[in-house]
Amino acid sequence: MLSTSARSDRSDPPGTIRVWHYDGVNGLRRAPVLVVDGDRFTLAENGASDGPYAFADLLARDAVAGETVFGLKGRTGWRIGFPEGVPDVLKPLLPKPTRYGGFIDRIGLWPAAAGSAVIAAIVVVIVLNSPSVLARAVPPSVERQLGDLMTGDFGDRSCAGPNGPQALSALVERVDPGDGDIDVRVVNLPVVNAVTLPGGHIVLFDGLIRKAVSPDEVAGVLAHEIGHVKHRDVMESLLRQLGLSVLLGGLDGHVGGYTNALLASAYSRDAEARADDYAMTAMQKAAVTPLPTAQFFTRLSKGEDAKGVGRLTAYFASHPMSHDRAAKFLASAKTHKGDRPALDADQWASLKGICKTDPEAQKKPSFRF
Amino acid sequence: MPYDSRDDKAFAFDGDWREFAPIALTNLLLCVVTLGVYLFWARTRERRYLWSRTRFIDDRLEWTGTGLELFIGYVFALVLFAIPFSLINFIALNGAMMRGHEGLAALIGFVMYLFLISLTGVAIFRALRYRLSRTLWHGIRGGSDAFGLAFGFSYLWKTVLGSFALGLLIPWSMTSLWNERWGRMSFGPHRFHAEARAGSIFLKFLLFYLAPIIAFFVIAILFAIFGVFAAMLGGFPQGGSEGGGAPPEGFMVILFAIGAAAYLLFFVVLGVVALVYYSAYFSEAVGKLTLGELQFAFTATTKDWIRLFLGNFLLVICTLGVGQVFVGYRNWTFFIRHMHAYGEMNLDTLTQSTTREPGQGEGLLDAFDIGAI
Numbered sequence: 058m059l060s061t062s063a064r065s066d067r068s069d070p071p072g073t074i075r076v077w078h079y080d081g082v083n084g085l086r087r088a089p090v091l092v093v094d095g096d097r098f099t100l101a102e103n104g105a106s107d108g109p110y111a112f113a114d115l116l117a118r119d120a121v122a123g124e125t126v127f128g129l130k131g132r133t134g135w136r137i138g139f140p141e142g143v144p145d146v147l148k149p150l151l152p153k154p155t156r157y158g159g160f161i162d163r164i165g166l167w168p169a170a171a172g173s174a175v176i177a178a179i180v181v182v183i184v185l186n187s188p189s190v191l192a193r194a195v196p197p198s199v200e201r202q203l204g205d206l207m208t209g210d211f212g213d214r215s216c217a218g219p220n221g222p223q224a225l226s227a228l229v230e231r232v233d234p235g236d237g238d239i240d241v242r243v244v245n246l247p248v249v250n251a252v253t254l255p256g257g258h259i260v261l262f263d264g265l266i267r268k269a270v271s272p273d274e275v276a277g278v279l280a281h282e283i284g285h286v287k288h289r290d291v292m293e294s295l296l297r298q299l300g301l302s303v304l305l306g307g308l309d310g311h312v313g314g315y316t317n318a319l320l321a322s323a324y325s326r327d328a329e330a331r332a333d334d335y336a337m338t339a340m341q342k343a344a345v346t347p348l349p350t351a352q353f354f355t356r357l358s359k360g361e362d363a364k365g366v367g368r369l370t371a372y373f374a375s376h377p378m379s380h381d382r383a384a385k386f387l388a389s390a391k392t393h394k395g396d397r398p399a400l401d402a403d404q405w406a407s408l409k410g411i412c413k414t415d416p417e418a419q420k421k422p423s424f425r426f
Numbered sequence: 427m428p429y430d431s432r433d434d435k436a437f438a439f440d441g442d443w444r445e446f447a448p449i450a451l452t453n454l455l456l457c458v459v460t461l462g463v464y465l466f467w468a469r470t471r472e473r474r475y476l477w478s479r480t481r482f483i484d485d486r487l488e489w490t491g492t493g494l495e496l497f498i499g500y501v502f503a504l505v506l507f508a509i510p511f512s513l514i515n516f517i518a519l520n521g522a523m524m525r526g527h528e529g530l531a532a533l534i535g536f537v538m539y540l541f542l543i544s545l546t547g548v549a550i551f552r553a554l555r556y557r558l559s560r561t562l563w564h565g566i567r568g569g570s571d572a573f574g575l576a577f578g579f580s581y582l583w584k585t586v587l588g589s590f591a592l593g594l595l596i597p598w599s600m601t602s603l604w605n606e607r608w609g610r611m612s613f614g615p616h617r618f619h620a621e622a623r624a625g626s627i628f629l630k631f632l633l634f635y636l637a638p639i640i641a642f643f644v645i646a647i648l649f650a651i652f653g654v655f656a657a658m659l660g661g662f663p664q665g666g667s668e669g670g671g672a673p674p675e676g677f678m679v680i681l682f683a684i685g686a687a688a689y690l691l692f693f694v695v696l697g698v699v700a701l702v703y704y705s706a707y708f709s710e711a712v713g714k715l716t717l718g719e720l721q722f723a724f725t726a727t728t729k730d731w732i733r734l735f736l737g738n739f740l741l742v743i744c745t746l747g748v749g750q751v752f753v754g755y756r757n758w759t760f761f762i763r764h765m766h767a768y769g770e771m772n773l774d775t776l777t778q779s780t781t782r783e784p785g786q787g788e789g790l791l792d793a794f795d796i797g798a799i
């Protein structure tokens with residue numbers, strides 16, 4: 058058994074201190090004396106001397122059970138320990154141990170925590186708010202390329218039944234006159250929904266068209282999506298998602314995920330409300346009645362519980378409550394005068410059948426490479 | 427120095443949770459105010475404490491890793507893998523789907539999935555190598571000369587093969603991967619050798635494997651008995667259609683309660699059975715590990731494992747999550763308490779490791795949110 062023998066039975070010369078030592082070359086625990094020589098020292102054992110080493114090259118390690126331990130710069134495993142504590146004469150020469158690490162040890166725990174909290178708050182505010190500025194700074198051409206990369210030509214899913222595309226263009230022209238930058242398509246999927254993709258691509262799903270009771274209803278949904286395009290909401294939400302996922306990446310998986318969802322959906326609800334406002338203004342200018350759109354939301358709201366749980370979960374939802382949206386569209390109808398149908402009967406029939414009458418789109422989706 | 431663990435345990439922990447609490451709580455505070463950036467320094471402080479209070483034979487362990495190297499490793503992994511990965515996922519996969527190329531999308535997804543599995547293997551290997559290289563005992567560290575790429579490939583094919591035959595090869599893939607990664611690790615001049623075998627734990631795996639099926643049948647039978655019982659009492663007609671009347675409310679409540687209890691029981695039973703298997707696996711894996719003349723053993727029983735997990739669970743729940751900061755401490759003390767070593771370690775021949783010291787830490791593991799034991 059190796060020992061760290063007590064010093065009482067020896068009489069060390071003055072200026073020397075008994076230490077234990079690992080040289081990092083093998084695992085033997087040595088018991089040399091440390092001989093101080095100005096700002097340097099040597100380790101002497103059995104007549105042999107090792108060194109000199111500079112006190113400045115020592116690295117403080119954690120003290121364990123009252124033993125102060127030091128390493129040496131550039132020497133893995135090299136250690137000296139002071140079993141009886143560091144003598145007062147050596148204290149000014151030796152480095153202080155790190156506790157929290159880095160700047161926190163320099164300025165103290167509480168100032169560091171307070172300073173970090175302020176910085177964290179600023180970072181959160183910037184990450185949440187910069188996307189709306191940044192999104193507007195992304196050149197439309199770049200956004201368009203990103204959109205093209207994602208959508209392509211929708212393969213053969215984009216419907217083009219007889220006179221369907223013309224009816225669709227007429228509808229777009231009606232709610233958003235003189236804007237050539239928006240690309241609206243109907244895609245053959247039985248989903249009652251519509252999405253806006255980067256670069257002004259709007260996709261209406263065939264399920265929505267088929268369920269719609271009038272062209273005015275489709276016009277309402279379309280105007281809402283155009284509102285997203287005008288506000289560059291898609292780009293903004295992509296950038297915000299990116300920022301949040303990097304920012305919250307350090308947090309534990311679930312906590313980060315929930316926080317991310319909560320923050321992102323709060324901003325998304327704002328964007329949805331803005332798009333609704335845009336839609337109502339556009340429909341008023343175009344003299345298209347918002348009532349069918351209000352009814353559309355009323356139909357959707359049947360599935361929601363407007364008071365209890367529904368209200369609560371609304372904080373996690375990406376969209377405002379359909380009930381509230383229906384009420385807003387209903388109220389906006391009061392300012393309308395001389396509304397005309399968004400499409401005539403023939404155009405509406407063509408739009409309704411845009412996918413059904415398109416033999417290409419009716420083919421079963423195939424696995425293509 | 428000959429050493430026999432029968433007289434005196436080779437591994438011992440002499441820390442105290444009250445001594446650890448200030449570390450854990452200030453770590454939590456600093457992690458919160460730095461939005462998680464301090465996590466890497468926090469982990470380092472925690473390990474420095476745990477290692478320094480752990481005695482192996484006649485000397486303490488020392489953790490020499492730094493928070494900065496963990497942080498750099500994480501940033502590297504994020505920039506090199508996680509971000510490109512999510513971009514490919516987002517653009518390529520969405521693009522292929524939108525164009526109606528489901529086949530291409532499936533292919534991209536499949537290739538990325540395989541890549542992710544191999545990367546997981548590399549991450550596990552490198553984390554183990556990093557931890558050994560930052561663990562000091564008698565001034566000597568561990569490490570490995572391998573980079574983990576070969577292990578990543580093994581991890582891929584053994585995981586895929588392990589899931590073949592309805593998952594029955596999983597014990598084989600777990601033990602053989604354990605042997606492979608530990609066989610490439612060393613401490614000082616000595617190489618680890620691991621010869622864990624799947625055969626001895628296969629029966630317990632079978633129990634885990636069959637438990638859901640058995641549980642399902644038991645629950646189905648219970649429901650059937652309850653149904654017959656209720657029908658005999660004349661509660662409501664079995665088919666439901668001929669009587670027309672709605673079942674009495676009390677009946678529905680009981681039915682719902684039984685359903686909820688069965689659901690809960692299912693997961694509790696499955697969790698316990700999983701621990702039966704895992705404790706057998708871990709004992710086998712550690713028990714067949716040697717380092718030079720040293721042999722290791724891990725003696726935690728299934729009951730110990732259940733107590734650990736249940737304790738961690740209650741600790742986190744009862745403190746509304748704050749107790750999470752003590753989970754690492756509990757896991758480490760559990761590990762040390764049940765870890766044994768027998769044999770000899772000769773200090774004259776225990777020379778410094780010649781393996782390359784990895785520059786940074788467990789970045790891959792963090793970037794992909796993988797836990798490791």
Ligand SMILES: [Zn+2]
Binds near residue numbers: 281282285329332
């Ligand atoms: Zn919207």
